[in-house]
Amino acid sequence: MIEILNRIVGEIEAQLSVGAGAAELDVDALAARTGTTGYHARRMFSSLAGMPVSEYVRRRRMTLAASDLIRGEDLLTIAVRYGYGSTEAFGRAFRAVHGAGHGDVRRDGGPLRSQPQLRFRLTVEGSAPMEARLVERPAIRLIGHAIRVPLIHEGVNPHIQAHIASLPASEHERLKQLSATEPRGLLQVSADVDPDYAEGTELTYLHGVAVDADAAVPDDLDAIAVPPGMWAVFRTSGPHPAALQSTWAAMATEWFPSNPWRLRPGPSIVAVLERAADFRTATCELWLPVEHT
Structure with missing residues (x-):
């Protein structure tokens, strides 16, 4: 995976050197040529770099554009070179990056x-083993x-927090009674997540439970169909949600590079197994859809 991410960076630099726009970088095609998927490559890039591919390209483009400006090149020539149709659009992008x-x-x-x-590099860590298991599940x-x-x-995501708080206690109990299959109990589901995992992009959050694929769904509830497949399940315990978020980082830097699995499209699910009354600490299971590489 590290080699694949460095090849993506190399492709970006090659295209920028000839003035190609960011839209011309086909991450899906590049990932396919290197034996993985664009979805997995984007998620790993974002997790390790702290920014999506698109944001990295934007920053690199404006870094090179600044050098061209200082050398005295014509403004319109620079704007066109880096994929902008006007000096106004280029100026807005330039200010957004450089301030x-x-x-x-x-x-x-x-x-x-x-x-x-x-430059992505693999460091030897792993002194603290990750508690993970692989589970094959039918459609749910x-x-x-x-x-x-x-x-x-x-x-804490205040929008999710407000959504959960708006549900009466009786509704939480009702949902618990509807839980019928793994993952058990009340679930925090994130679906339709942007492949680049960019901060501020929208996703669908569902507070609910898992049922069999053919189960009847009450009219007042939303439903997400999940196809059959393999899941990697990670157990976390400690401050919430910090322990959960640190597990995300460890998966990208330690677990996925060391195991023959990659992320596949689908919802990520958090099952809360135990929690303090104020939810400051919790023991959770993080379910991620995966496939063999």
Whole structure:
């Protein structure tokens, strides 16, 4: 996986060197040529780099554009070289990255926020074993109350928190009674997640339970159909949601590079097994859909 991510970075640099736009980088095709999928490559890139591929390309493009500006090249020529149809569109993108206008940079040489070229390296860690198991499951349905929310990487998502708080206690009990198959109990489901896993993009969050694929769904509940397949299940325990979020990072840096599995499209599911009354600590299972490489 590390080699694949470095090849993606190399392709980006090659295209930028000839003035190709970011839209011309076909991550799916590149991933397929290297034996994986675009979905898995994007998720791993985002997890390890802390930004999606598209954001990295934007930052690198504006880093190179700043050098061209300082050398005195024509503004429209630079804008076209980096994929912008007008100097106005280029100017907005330039300011968004550098926090300064192109005129200021041309005149004063800065300020600049440069994006260095990424290099992914594998470090030997693994001193703390990850508690994981692989489970093959038939088709199921996830039923409950769904809402569209923005993706937030760190800390509590206030939109999800408000959604759960809006449900009366009786509804939580009703959902628990409907739980009929693994993963058991009340579930926190994230579906339709942007493959780049970009902060602020929207996803579908469902607070609910798992039932058999042919189970009847009450009219007042939303449903997500989940096809059969393999799941990697990780157990976490500690401060919530910090322990869960650190497990996400460890999976990208330790588990996936060391195991012959990759992410496949599908919802990620958090099953809360035990929790403190104030939810500051919890023991959870994180279910991720995977396939053999």
